Amino acid sequence: ATQIDWWHAMGGGLGEKVNDIAADFNARQDDYVVNPVFKGDYTDTMMSAIAAFRAGKAPEIVQIYEVGTATMMHAKGAIIPVYRLMAEESADFDPSAYLPAVTGYYTTPEGKMLSLPFNSSTPVTYVNRDILEKAGVDEVPMTWQGLGKALEKVVDSGAADCGLTTTWPSWVMLENYSARNDIPFASEANGFEGLDARLQFNETAVVDHIQRLAQWQQDGRFAYGGRKDEAAPKFYSGECAMMMGSSASYAGVRDNANFDFGVAPLSYDAEVIESPNNTIIGGASLWVLSGASEAQKKGIAEFFEYLSSPEVQADWHQFTGYLPITTAAAELTRKQGFYEENPGTDVAIEQMTGSAPTENSKGLRLGNMVQIRDVINGALEKIFAGEVGVQQGLDQAAEKGNALLEKFQNANS
Ligand SMILES: O=P(O)(O)OC[C@H](O)CO
Numbered sequence: 001a002t003q004i005d006w007w008h009a010m011g012g013g014l015g016e017k018v019n020d021i022a023a024d025f026n027a028r029q030d031d032y033v034v035n036p037v038f039k040g041d042y043t044d045t046m047m048s049a050i051a052a053f054r055a056g057k058a059p060e061i062v063q064i065y066e067v068g069t070a071t072m073m074h075a076k077g078a079i080i081p082v083y084r085l086m087a088e089e090s091a092d093f094d095p096s097a098y099l100p101a102v103t104g105y106y107t108t109p110e111g112k113m114l115s116l117p118f119n120s121s122t123p124v125t126y127v128n129r130d131i132l133e134k135a136g137v138d139e140v141p142m143t144w145q146g147l148g149k150a151l152e153k154v155v156d157s158g159a160a161d162c163g164l165t166t167t168w169p170s171w172v173m174l175e176n177y178s179a180r181n182d183i184p185f186a187s188e189a190n191g192f193e194g195l196d197a198r199l200q201f202n203e204t205a206v207v208d209h210i211q212r213l214a215q216w217q218q219d220g221r222f223a224y225g226g227r228k229d230e231a232a233p234k235f236y237s238g239e240c241a242m243m244m245g246s247s248a249s250y251a252g253v254r255d256n257a258n259f260d261f262g263v264a265p266l267s268y269d270a271e272v273i274e275s276p277n278n279t280i281i282g283g284a285s286l287w288v289l290s291g292a293s294e295a296q297k298k299g300i301a302e303f304f305e306y307l308s309s310p311e312v313q314a315d316w317h318q319f320t321g322y323l324p325i326t327t328a329a330a331e332l333t334r335k336q337g338f339y340e341e342n343p344g345t346d347v348a349i350e351q352m353t354g355s356a357p358t359e360n361s362k363g364l365r366l367g368n369m370v371q372i373r374d375v376i377n378g379a380l381e382k383i384f385a386g387e388v389g390v391q392q393g394l395d396q397a398a399e400k401g402n403a404l405l406e407k408f409q410n411a412n413s
Helices: 012-028 042-054 066-073 082-088 100-106 129-135 144-157 169-180 206-219 232-236 247-256 294-307 310-320 327-335 347-353 369-384 390-412
Strands: 002-008 032-038 061-065 116-121 123-128 162-166 240-246 261-264 282-289
Touching: 002 012, 002 042, 002 294, 012 032, 012 247, 012 294, 012 310, 032 294, 042 061, 042 066, 042 282, 061 066, 066 100, 066 282, 066 369, 082 282, 082 294, 100 116, 100 347, 116 247, 116 294, 123 129, 123 169, 123 247, 123 347, 129 144, 129 240, 144 162, 144 206, 144 240, 162 169, 162 232, 169 206, 169 240, 169 369, 206 369, 206 390, 232 240, 232 247, 240 247, 247 310, 261 347, 282 294, 294 310, 310 327, 369 390
Parallel strands: 002 032, 002 061, 162 240
Antiparallel strands: 061 282, 116 282, 123 240, 123 261
16 A cells, blocks of 8 residues: 655644544555654654655655744745645545635635645633632633733632633734734734735734733733643643633643633733634644655545545544534534533634634734744743843844744745
């Protein structure tokens, strides 16, 4: 049988699920064997794939997180766009079957899908209901203003040491704060309209928002917990009453929380917007690397059809908390009664589909975004440690980030 290597970044239970999906596909037919290989976290996986490609040893399929999208798009000659592969193989592939907020991130301005959305998430708020009850907070406020009051009660009552933490701080507190409140994160429609996009978060309400978090970091309402998902144990352990993070943290919360937990939408800023936008996606998509043989390409097309089937997607969505990427998978999940039996699991999808995405909530398409996130997170760490003022820290991050954008623009135009 033809071998197809699939490098991915899904560790733990998610990795086992990926292995099961590949094994099921392999068992259904005899022509192809998909071999999933765990390559570390998202950054490790992307870096390994780039290095392997240069050495002529690339896998056929690689999972790349959403912030690597612009880099992959411009890696001319290194990728086979998914829309082309599926057309060449006459695969059963209908981009309109996917949720618009998901496909928007991964398509060209002409609507052509470059990579296959596989695990798309969006940030939500997890709450420890036991702590909230102890603190006398009856419902989870929808706005940052309401949240400030509720978290004050949590801390003042001694119900928990910390009010709120977050995973992926740049994604949640800058990128998604901007989208939710209809503010540009960068010019040129967040980079969708040109490589000359420049960062704008140091000139918008993001500055006040980070000021708020810096204040809360001082008074206990917020606790910074790391650049990726290192903050999750602060929530699992009951140290923090709430956590903002990926909808795909659901599996971890479900398996680790020894308390009554709930899922609420990501807060919006009542001083900025009356009715919030959708949030933007995170997670990752699957890219096909050039070098795949004719037989491998056929196998990949078949595998992608299988991955996008309502059954596989619905099962993956229900197990992980990633979004059902197709309308059919969402409908199947609803029909199966999953949302009714597991309250809160539909929050992410409601949040994504409640309104049509605007220019500010479609996503980000910025080159070198992996490095830009590091710059932003570095600035947040200094701000929260009181080493630099909020405006100064964000100005410095924007300046460094813009230099990275300019470098990418020069290399690709
Ligand atoms: O934890 P994930 O897979 O939902 O990803 C979160 C962020 O989007 C990664 O960039």
